[in-house]
Amino acid sequence: MERIDNVFYSYANKSSGLIDPEGIEALCSDLEVDHTDVRILMLAWKMKSEKQGYFTLEEWRRGLKALRADNVHKLKKALPELEKEVKRPTNFVDFYSYAFQYCLTGNEKEKQKSIDIESICQLLDLALGFQFRSQVDYFIDYLKIQSDYKVINLDQWMGFYRFCNEINFPGLSNYDPELAWPLILDNFVEWLREKQT
Amino acid sequence: MEIELEQGWEIVLRGFNKLKNIVEGLPEPQFTSEDYMKLYTTVYTMCTQKPPHDYSQQLYDRYRESIEDYITSTVLPSLREKHDEFMLRELVKRWTNHKVMVRWLSRFFHYLDRYFIARRSLSPLNEVGLTCFRNLVYLELNGKVRDAVISLIDQEREGEQIDRALLKNILDIFVEIGMGQMDYYENDFEDAMLKDTAAYYSRKASNWIQEDSCPDYMLKAEECLKREKERVSHYLHSSSEPKLLEKVQNELLSVYGNQLLEKEHSGCHALLRDDKVNDLSRMFRLFSKIPRGLEPVSSIFKQHVTGEGTALVKQAEDAASNKKSVGLQVFVRKVIELHDKYLAYVSDCFQNHTLFHKALKEAFEIFCNKGVSGSSSAELLATFCDNILKKGGSEKLSDEAIEETLEKVVKLLAYISDKDLFAEFYRKKLARRLLFDKSANDDHVTDLTLARENQTSFEEYLGNNANANPGIDLTVTVLTTGFWPSYKSFDLNLPVEMVKCVEVFREFYQTKTKHRKITWIYSLGTCNLIGKFEPKTMELIVTTYQASALLLFNTADRLSYSEIMAQLNLTDDDVVRLLHSLSCAKYKILIKDPNTKTISPTDSFEFNTKFTDKMRRIKIPLPPVDEKKKVIEDVDKDRRYAIDASIVRIMKSRKTLCHQPLVMECVAQLGRMFKPDIKAIKKRIEDLISRDYLERDKDNPNLFRYLA
Numbered sequence: 001m002e003r004i005d006n007v008f009y010s011y012a013n014k015s016s017g018l019i020d021p022e023g024i025e026a027l028c029s030d031l032e033v034d035h036t037d038v039r040i041l042m043l044a045w046k047m048k049s050e051k052q053g054y055f056t057l058e059e060w061r062r063g064l065k066a067l068r069a070d071n072v073h074k075l076k077k078a079l080p081e082l083e084k085e086v087k088r089p090t091n092f093v094d095f096y097s098y099a100f101q102y103c104l105t106g107n108e109k110e111k112q113k114s115i116d117i118e119s120i121c122q123l124l125d126l127a128l129g130f131q132f133r134s135q136v137d138y139f140i141d142y143l144k145i146q147s148d149y150k151v152i153n154l155d156q157w158m159g160f161y162r163f164c165n166e167i168n169f170p171g172l173s174n175y176d177p178e179l180a181w182p183l184i185l186d187n188f189v190e191w192l193r194e195k196q197t
Numbered sequence: 198m199e200i201e202l203e204q205g206w207e208i209v210l211r212g213f214n215k216l217k218n219i220v221e222g223l224p225e226p227q228f229t230s231e232d233y234m235k236l237y238t239t240v241y242t243m244c245t246q247k248p249p250h251d252y253s254q255q256l257y258d259r260y261r262e263s264i265e266d267y268i269t270s271t272v273l274p275s276l277r278e279k280h281d282e283f284m285l286r287e288l289v290k291r292w293t294n295h296k297v298m299v300r301w302l303s304r305f306f307h308y309l310d311r312y313f314i315a316r317r318s319l320s321p322l323n324e325v326g327l328t329c330f331r332n333l334v335y336l337e338l339n340g341k342v343r344d345a346v347i348s349l350i351d352q353e354r355e356g357e358q359i360d361r362a363l364l365k366n367i368l369d370i371f372v373e374i375g376m377g378q379m380d381y382y383e384n385d386f387e388d389a390m391l392k393d394t395a396a397y398y399s400r401k402a403s404n405w406i407q408e409d410s411c412p413d414y415m416l417k418a419e420e421c422l423k424r425e426k427e428r429v430s431h432y433l434h435s436s437s438e439p440k441l442l443e444k445v446q447n448e449l450l451s452v453y454g455n456q457l458l459e460k461e462h463s464g465c466h467a468l469l470r471d472d473k474v475n476d477l478s479r480m481f482r483l484f485s486k487i488p489r490g491l492e493p494v495s496s497i498f499k500q501h502v503t504g505e506g507t508a509l510v511k512q513a514e515d516a517a518s519n520k521k522s523v524g525l526q527v528f529v530r531k532v533i534e535l536h537d538k539y540l541a542y543v544s545d546c547f548q549n550h551t552l553f554h555k556a557l558k559e560a561f562e563i564f565c566n567k568g569v570s571g572s573s574s575a576e577l578l579a580t581f582c583d584n585i586l587k588k589g590g591s592e593k594l595s596d597e598a599i600e601e602t603l604e605k606v607v608k609l610l611a612y613i614s615d616k617d618l619f620a621e622f623y624r625k626k627l628a629r630r631l632l633f634d635k636s637a638n639d640d641h642v643t644d645l646t647l648a649r650e651n652q653t654s655f656e657e658y659l660g661n662n663a664n665a666n667p668g669i670d671l672t673v674t675v676l677t678t679g680f681w682p683s684y685k686s687f688d689l690n691l692p693v694e695m696v697k698c699v700e701v702f703r704e705f706y707q708t709k710t711k712h713r714k715i716t717w718i719y720s721l722g723t724c725n726l727i728g729k730f731e732p733k734t735m736e737l738i739v740t741t742y743q744a745s746a747l748l749l750f751n752t753a754d755r756l757s758y759s760e761i762m763a764q765l766n767l768t769d770d771d772v773v774r775l776l777h778s779l780s781c782a783k784y785k786i787l788i789k790d791p792n793t794k795t796i797s798p799t800d801s802f803e804f805n806t807k808f809t810d811k812m813r814r815i816k817i818p819l820p821p822v823d824e825k826k827k828v829i830e831d832v833d834k835d836r837r838y839a840i841d842a843s844i845v846r847i848m849k850s851r852k853t854l855c856h857q858p859l860v861m862e863c864v865a866q867l868g869r870m871f872k873p874d875i876k877a878i879k880k881r882i883e884d885l886i887s888r889d890y891l892e893r894d895k896d897n898p899n900l901f902r903y904l905a
Contacts, residue, residue, distance in 0.1 A: 113887055153887045162898060180856030180899045183879040 003070040008060045019055040030072045031079070038126050039079050042086050045098045052102055092131075093161070099127040100157045114151035117143050124160075132164040142188050149184055156182045170196070202252050205243045206259060209305065212236045213263055216301050220294045221271070228301075236305040244308050253313040260306055260322060264299070264329045272334060281345050282363070288342065289366040292330070292373075299326030324376065331374050339385045342367060346386065347393050350428070354397060365432035372434055379436065387437055391444050394425075398448035406453045410463035412476040418449040418483055442486075450487050458493055465494060469501040477546040491552050498547075499556035502539050506564035509535065517570035528569060529581040533605045536561065540608075561612040575615045576825065578606055579622035587630050614872035617839075618832045625824055628682050632674065632721055644681075648674040651709075658705045665704065667697045675706070675715070689719045689741070690766040692748040719745075728786070732809035737786070738816040742767070742775045747786065750804040757801045769798070770822070776802065778819045784810065786817065836871060840881040843867055845890055848903035856882075856899045 011023035019027065028035040047063030049055055055063075067082060069075040086095050103123055104112045115123070121140045129136045139160060143149075159182040167175050172193065177186045212232065218225035243252040272291050279287045303310065303322040310322050320328070346367055353359045371382040398421070405414050425445050429438040450457075458465040458480075468476050484490035513528035539557055547553040565574045585599055594602065610619060631642055652672055659666050691699065699717060706715060722741030726748075727734060739747065742765075749756060749764055756764075762772045773796045780789040780802060787802045843866045847859060854862075860878050867873050882901070885891045894900035 113889075153883070155886045155893055156883070158893075159898075178857065180882075180893070180901070182883055183876060184883070186876070186879065 004064045021053040031076050045095050114153040120152045135164045208239045241308045268333045295330050361431045395444045411460045415479045465497040481547050495552040495556040499560045502560035503563050513569045565612045575619035576622050583626040617870045621828050621832050625682050667701045671698045684718045730808050731806050736814040740819045755803045758798050853902045
């Protein structure tokens with residue numbers, strides 16, 4: 001435990017007692033991964049980190065204990081295993097939903113409920129791109145050209161994951177707009193079908 | 198005294214022979230009561246003697262045998278030698294005789310009926326007598342008889358005179374021979390008669406459908422049905438009527454129904470086109486009798502009305518593209534006339550049948566919701582009403598006529614899905630009518646009455662406070678915000694002269710009330726200006742906007758577009774509109790440089806000192822801003838609220854509900870006002886999820902939960 005804490009303090013900001021964006025930047029360079037790498041998001045998920053860009057001591061302990069790492073070297077070695085864990089279907093939904101909530105800004109009282117299109121596109125690419133490359137690419141294209149939505153909420157975010165899992169792609173033969181799909185997906189499918197003809 | 202069998206039978210037989218002679222019409226004195234008493238007593242005695250001298254059984258058997266004997270020896274030979282109608286006549290005669298005979302005989306043997314037969318549950322004498330005829334005569338001849346009857350019926354159908362009474366009597370035999378059952382009539386006659394009828398009309402119809410026009414064919418069909426009905430009343434059994442008519446209708450109407458309705462130059466389409474109301478009424482009467490017969494008729498009716506309506510839309514489109522604005526007014530008129538016309542068809546020709554009401558409704562819904570050259574029907578109807586109701590509108594109608602026309606508009610409104618849009622347009626136009634005193638009927642609007650009282654007291658105030666007087670006559674209409682449509686306010690930089698007016702009024706108003714805030718709506722104001730032109734001084738009646746623009750030229754000779762815009766603080770749209778009215782329209786109070794027909798931001802303007810007109814007083818109209826876009830936006834916004842409210846209402850009572858039933862219930866709730874777009878509903882659901890009114894069920898993504 002002491003060693004885990006020592007590693008924490010080596011990255012933490014002295015005055016706030018947290019690992020802040022600067023600390024994470026340093027951690028990333030020691031781990032030899034980019035700070036926009038999906039593995040950092042996975043690490044945050046493992047720690048159940050609440051605020052984007054910050055790790056608390058409690059979160060740090062929770063994550064590193066679970067990964068059985070008490071130094072940076074071990075942490076680095078644990079990353080491939082973490083990646084496998086996340087990709088297990090039972091964990092992935094949780095991770096995907098976490099990714100959205102992690103990116104919401106604002107404090108607890110006035111927490112945002114939705115994320116702007118530009119950030120959503122980056123997040124999709126990061127969190128879902130390696131699973132559903134083609135769906136994600138098309139959806140990002142669509143989000144960028146459409147003008148009906150400026151933000152995306154959690155329901156729409158989760159709806160897209162369900163879409164990727166349930167709908168034939170690119171055939172779309174089993175997509176039924178009569179069902180309760182979020183409207184943004186109806187519009188997406190309409191756009192895709194128009195493109196295809 | 199005992200009677201032996203043969204001795205007694207001798208007596209009975211004598212009576213029987215006498216009876217035969219009478220029935221055959223041979224010279225024979227009538228039965229006297231002594232004769233009758235003797236016969237009865239003989240039978241009675243023979244039946245009441247002690248065994249073995251009780252001859253009841255023997256008498257019963259001999260009764261039948263002697264009738265059989267009579268039939269074989271006399272009746273059958275006389276029938277066999279005759280044919281066709283003669284055979285029929287003979288049969289009627291023989292049957293009548295037979296009944297008479299059996300009746301008499303049963304009287305002679307009456308004692309048998311009372312005791313022997315009753316005790317042993319044997320067939321009664323009358324029945325035995327008739328059964329003899331059935332077994333021996335009827336069974337042999339019924340086929341021949343049936344054919345002869347059917348052949349006579351066919352002759353009658355071809356227009357020949359036949360002996361109806363004879364047929365009636367023959368067919369009565371078929372009925373009576375059943376002794377209470379209809380089986381003989383139905384199986385031995387009716388079946389074949391119905392088959393023949395079908396074959397007969399099938400032949401007829403196949404010719405008629407080739408040769409006759411639809412109206413002629415229908416006339417024939419109706420006549421045939423009438424004749425067949427008469428036929429039943431003349432000689433067939435009444436139970437045959439529905440079966441017979443069904444056959445005829447089937448052959449004449451069901452089989453050729455579509456061919457008949459679709460006849461190119463005379464079918465249903467043509468009848469509607471040529472307004473052949475009598476033929477259409479006949480068509481309804483005929484086709485209402487066959488199963489599902491009216492469906493194709495109503496569907497053609499719907500097509501026809503839709504076509505007529507669509508043609509009106511097209512006409513109005515053409516008129517509109519030729520810039521004839523009256524076109525739209527005429528269009529509504531014509532749609533009303535169209536509705537009047539075909540509603541009368543539904544009630545008169547089609548007897549108010551629901552299928553035709555439905556067809557009319559669906560047809561009107563199709564073309565009434567199309568809109569004409571960018572204007573929705575909701576807007577057209579609102580404009581139409583406005584024109585009728587405003588003073589000096591293009592339509593000059595009596596109060597009754599107005600009332601009647603409005604009622605017709607309301608009927609059309611039922612076909613329009615955007616009723617809310619109509620209401621909003623109508624409200625805007627009503628406000629305009631009331632404010633500009635254009636309404637023919639505004640006594641009841643309290644707000645306006647109050648505003649007038651207010652003006653009177655303002656004038657008193659000015660009278661009492663001479664120093665407050667702005668030097669300009671000012672009339673202010675103070676209205677309650679919520680009662681009226683919303684208007685843009687505070688958008689104009691008022692000229693100083695008018696700023697003074699506003700201040701004076703505000704001071705006055707504060708003496709009356711402390712807690713009310715006045716919002717000035719300059720866009721609805723009018724001004725009377727004195728224009729000192731070189732030829733003569735004139736009075737100009739203009740809007741406050743126009744007046745503000747003109748007053749700028751009191752202190753400047755020439756102003757550019759952008760200077761005017763900056764000084765008035767108005768949008769491009771407003772500036773273009775009012776400068777156009779002052780420099781490019783009928784009265785050119787301003788000279789525009791360059792002198793073109795449209796306003797551009799690089800133009801400059803000068804006061805036209807040379808301007809004059811033969812009148813001393815002129816009104817310079819400023820075309821109102823096109824409110825359409827704003828109305829549509831307002832309505833869209835209202836619809837969003839209405840859908841939200843509806844979804845929340847539904848979910849509040851249901852707690853959880855699947856997507857489809859939620860959408861359906863929402864559509865049903867709102868249908869009275871407008872037809873909500875399914876996408877719009879989905880969008881609102883999405884939004885309500887964002888706002889935590891709803892959530893999607895974790896396991897069933899089609900299910901929503903209400904979050905209290």
